[in-house]
Amino acid sequence: MANGVDASEHSDALVFFGATGDLAYKQIFPALYGLIRDEGLSLPIIGVAKAGWGLDQLKGRAADSVKAHGGDIKSEAFKKLLSLLRYVDGDYNDPKVFKQLRKELGDAKAPLHYLAIPPALFSVVASQLAKSGCADNARLVVEKPFGRDRRSANDLSRILDQYFSERNIFRIDHYLGKEPVQNILYTRFANSIYEPVWNRHFVRSIQITMAENFGVQDRGAFYDSAGAIRDVLQNHMLQILASLTMDPPTGQAHEAIRDRKASLLKAVRTLDSDDIVRGQYTGYEKVPGVKPGSTVETFAAAKLCIDSWRWEGVPIFIRTGKCLPVSIAEAVVQFKKPPRETFGEIDSLGCGHMRFRIQPDVTIAFGTRVKVPGERMIGEDVELILTRQPGVDKPPYQRLLGDAMEGISDLFTREDIVDAEWRIVNDVLGDVTPVYHYEPGTWGPSEAKQLIGRDGPWLDPKPV
Numbered sequence: 139m140a141n142g143v144d145a146s147e148h149s150d151a152l153v154f155f156g157a158t159g160d161l162a163y164k165q166i167f168p169a170l171y172g173l174i175r176d177e178g179l180s181l182p183i184i185g186v187a188k189a190g191w192g193l194d195q196l197k198g199r200a201a202d203s204v205k206a207h208g209g210d211i212k213s214e215a216f217k218k219l220l221s222l223l224r225y226v227d228g229d230y231n232d233p234k235v236f237k238q239l240r241k242e243l244g245d246a247k248a249p250l251h252y253l254a255i256p257p258a259l260f261s262v263v264a265s266q267l268a269k270s271g272c273a274d275n276a277r278l279v280v281e282k283p284f285g286r287d288r289r290s291a292n293d294l295s296r297i298l299d300q301y302f303s304e305r306n307i308f309r310i311d312h313y314l315g316k317e318p319v320q321n322i323l324y325t326r327f328a329n330s331i332y333e334p335v336w337n338r339h340f341v342r343s344i345q346i347t348m349a350e351n352f353g354v355q356d357r358g359a360f361y362d363s364a365g366a367i368r369d370v371l372q373n374h375m376l377q378i379l380a381s382l383t384m385d386p387p388t389g390q391a392h393e394a395i396r397d398r399k400a401s402l403l404k405a406v407r408t409l410d411s412d413d414i415v416r417g418q419y420t421g422y423e424k425v426p427g428v429k430p431g432s433t434v435e436t437f438a439a440a441k442l443c444i445d446s447w448r449w450e451g452v453p454i455f456i457r458t459g460k461c462l463p464v465s466i467a468e469a470v471v472q473f474k475k476p477p478r479e480t481f482g483e484i485d486s487l488g489c490g491h492m493r494f495r496i497q498p499d500v501t502i503a504f505g506t507r508v509k510v511p512g513e514r515m516i517g518e519d520v521e522l523i524l525t526r527q528p529g530v531d532k533p534p535y536q537r538l539l540g541d542a543m544e545g546i547s548d549l550f551t552r553e554d555i556v557d558a559e560w561r562i563v564n565d566v567l568g569d570v571t572p573v574y575h576y577e578p579g580t581w582g583p584s585e586a587k588q589l590i591g592r593d594g595p596w597l598d599p600k601p602v
C-alpha cells in the first residue's frame with residue numbers, strides 16, 4: 139500500500155477506465171451529467187480505453203448516452219461536461235498510456251480512478267497507475283463483480299492493497315446507492331416499534347425477491363461467465379439481507395453501520411448444494427456470446443440461515459432471475475401466527491408481515507388480519523401501505539460517484555464484507571448443483587417450490 143489521500147480532501151480529477159464501454163454508456167456519463175447539473179461538479183474528467191478512438195468520438199458517445207438516459211444535450215450542464223472531458227487511448231499494458239494520463243492529470247493532486255473494466259484487468263491497471271505516479275494520493279473505485287470467488291477476491295484485495303489503502307478503495311454495489319435500500323435501514327432504526335419484534339420470537343420467515351422480466355440482452359458473453367449467483371445474489375441480494383437483519387449500529391463511529399453489516403454477513407451460514415436451486419430460461423443458449431450447452435444459471439433460489447440468537451431457526455429465502463413474470467424487487471418479513479388460535483379460522487402458518495418494495499415503486503407496507511364486518515368472527519388479510527413513492531430518486535451511480543469523490547465510504551462495500559459475501563456462496567458456484575430449465579415469463583423451475591416446501595409458498599411480488 140502506497141498512499142493515503144486525506145478523507146476530507148475532495149478529488150480534483152476523475153479518470154474512468156473503460157470509457158467506451160457499456161457501463162460508461164449506461165451509468166457513468168448520465169451520472170457525470172447529473173453531478174454537473176445538480177451539484178456543480180467541475181473537474182477534469184479523463185476517459186481511458188483501448189478503442190482507437192479520439193476525443194470527438196468520446197464526446198459523441200457521451201451525447202448518445204446522455205440523450206438515451208433522458209438528459210438534455212443542449213443544456214449548459216452537457217456543454218460543461220464536454221468541456222471537462224479528455225481522452226487517452228491505448229493498451230493498459232503500455233506504460234506510455236499512463237505517461238499520457240499523468241500529463242492529462244496536470245496539476246491534479248488527488249485524482250479518483252474508476253475501473254469500469256473487467257476484473258481481470260484491475261491488477262494491471264492498478265500497478266501501471268502506481269508506476270506512473272498516477273496512484274499518488276489517489277482514490278480507486280472498482281466495479282462489481284469483485285473477483286469470481288472467495289479466493290480470487292482475496293487475491294485481488296492483496297494486489298490492490300499494494301497500491302491503495304483500504305480507505306481509498308471504493309467497491310461499488312449500486313444497490314447501496316438506492317434510496318429504498320437505505321430506507322430499510324432508516325425505517326428500522328428511526329423507529330422503536332420494529333426492533334422488539336425483529337427476531338426469532340416473532341418472525342416466521344423472510345423472503346427477498348429480485349425479479350427481472352427481461353433476459354440477458356446484449357450481455358451474453360459477460361453473463362455467461364458469471365451467472366445469477368455471482369451477478370446479483372452474492373452482492374445486491376446479500377446487501378438487502380444485511381440491511382434487513384443486521385443489529386442496530388452502536389456508538390457514533392463512522393464505521394458503525396458497516397461493522398454491523400459485516401458481523402451479520404459473517405453469521406450467515408455457508409450455502410451447500412441442498413440450499414440452492416439453479417435455473418436457466420429456455421432460449422438463453424441462443425443469446426449471442428453464450429456458449430452452446432452452457433449450464434450457467436439465469437435464476438437462483440436459496441435458503442439461508444443466520445447463526446445468531448436473533449435469527450436462530452428463522453428460514454430466509456432469496457430468489458432472483460431473468461425472464462420472470464415481472465421486474466420487481468422486494469423483501470417480506472413474515473410474522474408468526476399468535477401462540478393460541480382464538481377464532482379457529484387461520485390455517486396459514488403466518489399472520490401479518492412487513493413488506494419493503496425496492497423497485498419499481500418504493501413501498502413500505504404492513505400486513506395484518508382484520509375482522510370482516512358481520513356476525514361471525516372471521517377475518518381477512520389486509521395491507522396498510524405506510525408509504526409509497528414512485529422510484530424517481532437520484533440515480534445510484536450519481537450518488538455513489540459523488541460520495542467517492544468526497545471520500546465518503548459508507549455506501550461502499552468493505553473488504554471484509556466482500557469476503558463474507560463470497561464465503562456464503564463459494565461452495566455453490568459453478569456446476570455443483572444441476573441447472574433446471576424454465577419457460578420465460580414463469581417464476582423459475584418447479585424445484586424452487588420444493589426448496590421452500592412447508593415454509594412457503596413463495597410470495598410472488600405483484601405489480602401495483
Ligand code: BG6
Pocket residue numbers: 350369370497
Ligand atoms: C447489475 C447486474 O449489477 O444489476 C444486472 O449485473 C442486473 O444483471 C442489474 O440487471 C439490476 O440493477 P437494477 O438497478 O436495474 O435493479
